[in-house]
Amino acid sequence: xxxxxxxxxxxxxxxxxxxxxxxxxxxxxxxxxxxxxxxxxxxxxxxxxxxxxxxxxxxxxxxxxxxxxxxxxxxxxxxxxxxxxxxxxxxxxxxxxxxxxxxxxxxxxxxxxxxxxxxxxxxxxxxxxxxxxxxxxxxxxxxxxxxxxxxxxxxxxxxxxxxxxxxxxxxxxxxxxxxxxxxxxxxxxxxxxxxxxxxxxxxxxxxxxxxxxxxxxxxxxxxxxxxxxxxxxxxxxxxxxxxxxxxxxxxxxxxxxxxxxxxxxxxxxxxxxxxxxxxxxxxxxxxxxxxxxxxxxxxxxxxxxxxxxxxxxxxxxxxxxxxxxxxxxxx
Amino acid sequence: xxxxxxxxxxxxxxxxxxxxxxxxxxxxxxxxxxxxxxxxxxxxxxxxxxxxxxxxxxxxxxxxxxxxxxxxxxxxxxxxxxxxxxxxxxxxxxxxxxxxxxxxxxxxxxxxxxxxxxxxxxxxxxxxxxxxxxxxxxxxxxxxxxxxxxxxxxxxxxxxxxxxxxxxxxxxxxxxxxxxxxxxxxxxxxxxxxxxxxxxxxxxxxxxxxxxxxxxxxxxxxxxxxxxxxxxxxxxxxxxxxxxxxxxxxxxxxxxxxxxxxxxxxxxxxxxxxxxxxxxxxxxxxxxxxxxxxxxxxxxxxxxxxxxxxxxxxxxxxxxxxxxxxxxxxx
DNA sequence: CTGAAAGCGCTTACAG
DNA sequence: CTGAAAGCGCTTACAG
Numbered sequence: 001x002x003x004x005x006x007x008x009x010x011x012x013x014x015x016x017x018x019x020x021x022x023x024x025x026x027x028x029x030x031x032x033x034x035x036x037x038x039x040x041x042x043x044x045x046x047x048x049x050x051x052x053x054x055x056x057x058x059x060x061x062x063x064x065x066x067x068x069x070x071x072x073x074x075x076x077x078x079x080x081x082x083x084x085x086x087x088x089x090x091x092x093x094x095x096x097x098x099x100x101x102x103x104x105x106x107x108x109x110x111x112x113x114x115x116x117x118x119x120x121x122x123x124x125x126x127x128x129x130x131x132x133x134x135x136x137x138x139x140x141x142x143x144x145x146x147x148x149x150x151x152x153x154x155x156x157x158x159x160x161x162x163x164x165x166x167x168x169x170x171x172x173x174x175x176x177x178x179x180x181x182x183x184x185x186x187x188x189x190x191x192x193x194x195x196x197x198x199x200x201x202x203x204x205x206x207x208x209x210x211x212x213x214x215x216x217x218x219x220x221x222x223x224x225x226x227x228x229x230x231x232x233x234x235x236x237x238x239x240x241x242x243x244x245x246x247x248x249x250x251x252x253x254x255x256x257x258x259x260x261x262x263x264x265x266x267x268x269x270x271x272x273x274x275x276x277x278x279x280x281x282x283x284x285x286x287x288x289x290x291x292x293x294x295x296x297x298x299x300x301x302x303x304x305x306x307x308x309x310x311x312x313x314x315x316x317x318x319x320x321x322x323x324x325x326x327x328x329x330x331x
Numbered sequence: 332x333x334x335x336x337x338x339x340x341x342x343x344x345x346x347x348x349x350x351x352x353x354x355x356x357x358x359x360x361x362x363x364x365x366x367x368x369x370x371x372x373x374x375x376x377x378x379x380x381x382x383x384x385x386x387x388x389x390x391x392x393x394x395x396x397x398x399x400x401x402x403x404x405x406x407x408x409x410x411x412x413x414x415x416x417x418x419x420x421x422x423x424x425x426x427x428x429x430x431x432x433x434x435x436x437x438x439x440x441x442x443x444x445x446x447x448x449x450x451x452x453x454x455x456x457x458x459x460x461x462x463x464x465x466x467x468x469x470x471x472x473x474x475x476x477x478x479x480x481x482x483x484x485x486x487x488x489x490x491x492x493x494x495x496x497x498x499x500x501x502x503x504x505x506x507x508x509x510x511x512x513x514x515x516x517x518x519x520x521x522x523x524x525x526x527x528x529x530x531x532x533x534x535x536x537x538x539x540x541x542x543x544x545x546x547x548x549x550x551x552x553x554x555x556x557x558x559x560x561x562x563x564x565x566x567x568x569x570x571x572x573x574x575x576x577x578x579x580x581x582x583x584x585x586x587x588x589x590x591x592x593x594x595x596x597x598x599x600x601x602x603x604x605x606x607x608x609x610x611x612x613x614x615x616x617x618x619x620x621x622x623x624x625x626x627x628x629x630x631x632x633x634x635x636x637x638x639x640x641x642x643x644x645x646x647x648x649x650x651x652x653x654x655x656x657x658x659x660x661x662x
Numbered sequence: 663c664t665g666a667a668a669g670c671g672c673t674t675a676c677a678g
Numbered sequence: 679c680t681g682a683a684a685g686c687g688c689t690t691a692c693a694g
Contacts, residue, residue: 046444051687094425113377281612384673
């Protein structure tokens with residue numbers, strides 16, 4: 001590949017002049033400039049990003065680590081991140097931790113090695129120390145969806161209220177036996193959703209219908225089996241709130257197998273909607289989360305941090321989005 | 332961040348010795364080595380990947396460009412690529428072209444600038460020339476799913492046979508009015524699937540039931556509207572084959588709205604299954620594609636190319652996977 | 663307006 | 679077994 005030197009030789013000037021001409025930094029005589037541009041074009045010159053990065057101490061690259069992106073709100077998050085990063089002319093380095101903290105750790109260690117200007121992460125919750133180290137070493141970090149680490153930038157939704165409102169909505173529709181499928185209680189959003197559910201249940205004078213969690217997963221399978229369990233334990237069950245859409249699919253599937261009519265016998269809704277609900281045979285009501293927009297915001301927040309002087313990074317920022325109730329057939 | 336120099340100073344040796352010690356290249360006295368390791372550890376030294384890359388002309392980074400990864404086979408592909416890249420200690424730079432060839436072009440131009448050792452792409456079909464240039468300039472390329480560019484490495488499935496077998500399977504079940512939802516005919520897999528469909532229809536002496544395409548999309552909405560059209564035009568319709576799962580969801584949804592029972596009145600199946608079929612209320616039969624495995628293979632093929640001497644790269648490689656029929660409730 | 667020089671952080675022949 | 683030097687491709691004060 002052609003280098004600055006090649007262009008310089010062809011244009012009969014010094015490399016520094018080429019650099020100035022191409023980057024529009026410092027005066028260059030118009031004629032010279034023209035020659036340089038012509039030479040660059042002729043050689044198909046593209047600057048070597050690694051060298052630029054090394055020299056400038058900037059990489060124009062951000063890293064993302066998400067726990068998954070199949071049938072998950074993180075698919076939308078990643079899409080939004082990509083959109084905004086592209087618009088700002090940043091490259092994106094994507095890692096998928098697969099909900100595995102060991103994998104996440106490896107990703108973090110790879111990324112910290114001078115690769116990225118900033119990091120967006122949906123943490124597993126087990127590497128908080130390492131993430132704080134990275135931030136302390138000068139690489140800004142933004143948490144998305146999961147504000148697992150206190151006092152660190154985050155983009156989240158108001159999970160507690162979302163859950164609370166879902167319960168009240170079902171109550172208004174007439175449901176009195178409202179079950180709840182949660183997730184890993186170590187993870188903030190799941191804990192918050194559960195708190196919101198309990199708060200509403202208490203306020204409305206209802207009974208809490210949950211399964212003490214043995215294993216948990218934010219998956220179809222979890223939704224499927226837990227729904228069976230709920231039906232078995234609580235004959236009065238007439239509504240199910242699931243934390244995420246994938247669990248909701250599991251619930252719908254189990255209800256069909258148990259020949260329970262939705263929504264006549266059991267209503268179903270999800271707290272983390274991301275458009276799949278509209279595509280189902282029985283379309284699913286959900287508190288829809290603006291995932292793409294959240295992804296874009298994450299990039300904006302991160303780039304602000306990157307461009308800010310180090311000492312103004314002290315106060316963590318926090319942006320809270322609101323989920324919107326989208327009614328569909330399942331309620 | 333600590334640099335080689337810092338470590339060298341602390342260990343009282345030259346930077347070159349530190350480099351040799353840390354990389355295990357060339358003899359270093361055990362005692363020296365120990366001192367170096369200790370110093371590196373104390374300073375929390377991580378090599379600057381950009382500098383290494385610049386020096387070695389290698390980046391240990393591969394680029395991927397996919398047209399989408401929401402509810403698409405590319406979600407699995409990307410997962411597989413990530414897994415294998417991680418195992419081989421390569422970073423992954425992910426771009427989402429969003430089916431937009433202009434976006435794809437930008438991604439390609441960004442990536443070619445010394446960022447990556449190789450490229451895996453599911454092309455939109457409109458930048459073939461540019462992609463060939465990149466390959467010619469020395470960056471190996473592997474196409475996934477879509478072997479859009481002839482004589483260039485690719486990982487695909489046998490789409491033609493897959494479609495053909497699907498028709499024959501439905502025929503065995505008793506269907507005689509078998510409709511087909513395709514996609515952009517410029518894209519090889521969609522063209523091949525259509526060819527396979529037609530071949531089988533001809534062999535079985537049936538009538539082709541398709542909609543001349545005005546606009547096309549590989550989406551839920553496309554499946555939804557085209558199914559309505561099929562029902563309207565062909566009263567004898569008793570089965571629908573969709574090219575991808577998302578279209579299948581659209582078909583199932585429309586059939587429900589039209590009060591057509593699945594599979595009793597109309598059977599439905601998809602040619603590009605990637606596990607979502609099992610999660611549906613009426614679970615959907617599909618020719619399941621081993622997407623994750625294909626993603627892993629793409630990385631393997633790419634790394635072989637990267638490590639191979641330039642002149643042995645002449646013969647393009649092609650790996651064809653076979654889709655597996657997974658029967659579910661929709662047939 | 664332009665060139666010569668230093669340096670980003672690393673690796674790698676080459677001496678010794 | 680170890681150090682000094684050159685160089686990867688770029689940018690950026692500094693002279694002139």
